[in-house]
Amino acid sequence: MNQPLLRLEDVHVHFPIAQGLLKPPRHLRAVNGVSLAVEPGTTLGIVGESGCGKSTLARAILGIHPPTHGKIWLGDQELTSMAPKPLRAMRKRMQIVFQDPLASLNPRMTIGEAIMEPLRVFFPEMSALQRKRKAQTMMERVGLLPNQINRYPHEFSGGQCQRVGIARALVVEPELLLCDEPVSALDVSIQAQIVNLLMELKQDMGLTMLFIAHDLSVVRHISDRVMVMYLGKVAEQAERDALYQAPAHPYTQALIQSVPVPDPVIERGKSRAPLSGDLPSPLNPPSGCTFRTRCPKAQSACATDVPELREHHGGQGAVACHFA
Amino acid sequence: MTEASSTLMASAELAEDVRGRSLWFDAWRRLRRNKAALTAGVLLLVMTLLVLIGPALSPYTFDFTDWDHVSEPPSLETQHYFGTDAVGRDLFVRTLHGGRISLLIGVVATLVSLIIGIAYGATAGYLGGRIDNLMMRIVDILYAMPFMFFVILLMVFFGRNILLIFVAIGAINWLDMARIVRGQTISLKQREFVEAAVACGVSTPRIIFRHIVPNLLGVVIVYVTLTIPQVILVESFLSFLGLGVQEPFTSWGALVNEGAQEMESALWMLVFPASFLALTLFCFNFIGDGLRDALDPKDR
Numbered sequence: 001m002n003q004p005l006l007r008l009e010d011v012h013v014h015f016p017i018a019q020g021l022l023k024p025p026r027h028l029r030a031v032n033g034v035s036l037a038v039e040p041g042t043t044l045g046i047v048g049e050s051g052c053g054k055s056t057l058a059r060a061i062l063g064i065h066p067p068t069h070g071k072i073w074l075g076d077q078e079l080t081s082m083a084p085k086p087l088r089a090m091r092k093r094m095q096i097v098f099q100d101p102l103a104s105l106n107p108r109m110t111i112g113e114a115i116m117e118p119l120r121v122f123f124p125e126m127s128a129l130q131r132k133r134k135a136q137t138m139m140e141r142v143g144l145l146p147n148q149i150n151r152y153p154h155e156f157s158g159g160q161c162q163r164v165g166i167a168r169a170l171v172v173e174p175e176l177l178l179c180d181e182p183v184s185a186l187d188v189s190i191q192a193q194i195v196n197l198l199m200e201l202k203q204d205m206g207l208t209m210l211f212i213a214h215d216l217s218v219v220r221h222i223s224d225r226v227m228v229m230y231l232g233k234v235a236e237q238a239e240r241d242a243l244y245q246a247p248a249h250p251y252t253q254a255l256i257q258s259v260p261v262p263d264p265v266i267e268r269g270k271s272r273a274p275l276s277g278d279l280p281s282p283l284n285p286p287s288g289c290t291f292r293t294r295c296p297k298a299q300s301a302c303a304t305d306v307p308e309l310r311e312h313h314g315g316q317g318a319v320a321c322h323f324a
Numbered sequence: 325m326t327e328a329s330s331t332l333m334a335s336a337e338l339a340e341d342v343r344g345r346s347l348w349f350d351a352w353r354r355l356r357r358n359k360a361a362l363t364a365g366v367l368l369l370v371m372t373l374l375v376l377i378g379p380a381l382s383p384y385t386f387d388f389t390d391w392d393h394v395s396e397p398p399s400l401e402t403q404h405y406f407g408t409d410a411v412g413r414d415l416f417v418r419t420l421h422g423g424r425i426s427l428l429i430g431v432v433a434t435l436v437s438l439i440i441g442i443a444y445g446a447t448a449g450y451l452g453g454r455i456d457n458l459m460m461r462i463v464d465i466l467y468a469m470p471f472m473f474f475v476i477l478l479m480v481f482f483g484r485n486i487l488l489i490f491v492a493i494g495a496i497n498w499l500d501m502a503r504i505v506r507g508q509t510i511s512l513k514q515r516e517f518v519e520a521a522v523a524c525g526v527s528t529p530r531i532i533f534r535h536i537v538p539n540l541l542g543v544v545i546v547y548v549t550l551t552i553p554q555v556i557l558v559e560s561f562l563s564f565l566g567l568g569v570q571e572p573f574t575s576w577g578a579l580v581n582e583g584a585q586e587m588e589s590a591l592w593m594l595v596f597p598a599s600f601l602a603l604t605l606f607c608f609n610f611i612g613d614g615l616r617d618a619l620d621p622k623d624r
Contacts, residue, residue: 015400059519062523064519064522064523088525089525091523091524091525092525095523095524096520096523097521098519099514099516100516103515103516103517104517104518104519104520105517106521106534106539107347107517107539108346108347108348108515108538108539109534109535109538110346112345116523117521117524117526118524121525121526121527122525123523138345147341147342148341148342149341149346150341150342150343150344151342151343151345152344152345152346154346154347155344155345165520168520168524251586
């Protein structure tokens, strides 16, 4: 096994929720003990419902919301104990593509200025002309016309804005690209274009990717390994095919069953056990196994014992369920 | 990429860079279509020019006493176009001269409050937490100071001085500005493009001045056009109370005050400065309204 490019060890991100002057603040456990490793050149897909901590995890890795507990390594550098200055330099090695393409671009800046901004930060010695050339090369690579460099984000469509976002992330040639639901806000036809563009760029630039989504079919298309999160914890992780063919965790099973099949005969004949209820509040998670309130297999033991993440899928993955 | 678009790209390579249409440009186009705002803008421009070069068109100066024509109504013959005041000074020149001071106070005091308010509010809002709390409590304390008392104290200690009026008005007005800017900053801070800039490693001052401030300028500009008339009114009020500019200098407020005392015998002394003042205030308000519609078309 290669040395992983990105490694997380028991990462927690908790947000204090003030309740008034005198009461002590409660903590919202957005990410609650996540460990993972991504090998260079591979893609890890992270899936889960809204509010399960996927995006917070990405922001923790980038240091936008530093983890309250746990360690993060990029290569052999440990990020959480780093001083702000060297940490800022580390950001050259990892970049992010956001969910909402238009909101992630400053409406008062031309897209050229947006793409050149990271260059200005990380390569202050570059001349303005060099920066412009580099930005235009990158624009071409992501499928934008280079002469559009002086246009503003509101003059582009959502898909084009997402291409700008990708160009901005990749212009400094990072090793790790975090994609925070990069296609959820786009039309299906555009989704395919963007996903294929990302896969192409990953090949060309030797990127390692962390791909966050709630769409299982997109994740299946792009990932090498998949991790399923529920309420800030890892429910299951495995090689892509192992996970889709033999899901071990009841939550993964429910998710995969809920993906519609583009064939009405199969779709109608599918037996389904849809998930009932909503995601419990992370402010007040259920005791024991957090999934027990919605789990078809739940028994009394689930309310008291927290299931540990155990090896599964022939040692290639792990699952956190008493019955898997 | 299809073939068609790659040939398009090749031809585009030779072409000039396309010029973008910025949000400012869009707003300008919308503003130009707003007749009331445009008229107000032209009137204000004319007013400014008149105030600047008008006094030179009259044979009199603002502090010259014409003993032959005291308290005389407007007449072209004597070249006292707006008449004279109770001590024989030419009202045309004095009205324009007072306009200079009123507009100057309005613009300068607003600019002062604008600069302090933006820097202070954006910093507090962006840094947040304890620093924000501390900075905004200081604003609250300053708010609690009685304004009139503050002005009178300043006048008593340092004498009447036009600089003091700037200080007094600016010191009060930046508080509002700081609060507005802080609120806007907090909502902008959560937008993804700011997060993207943080993720790119952009430094905090640069984020504040390149990402936050340009995006809140729209709201701020509207507020400024509504603050200028307010400041002019405050100055008029101070002058009316006899705390404003010192004789022989004058302002619209001071002239209205003098005019009001002679209202029954010499109405022109009130009518001319008062209508100039009112017209200017109208113009600023119309421009403010127009700008608000132009800068935020969704808000209409």
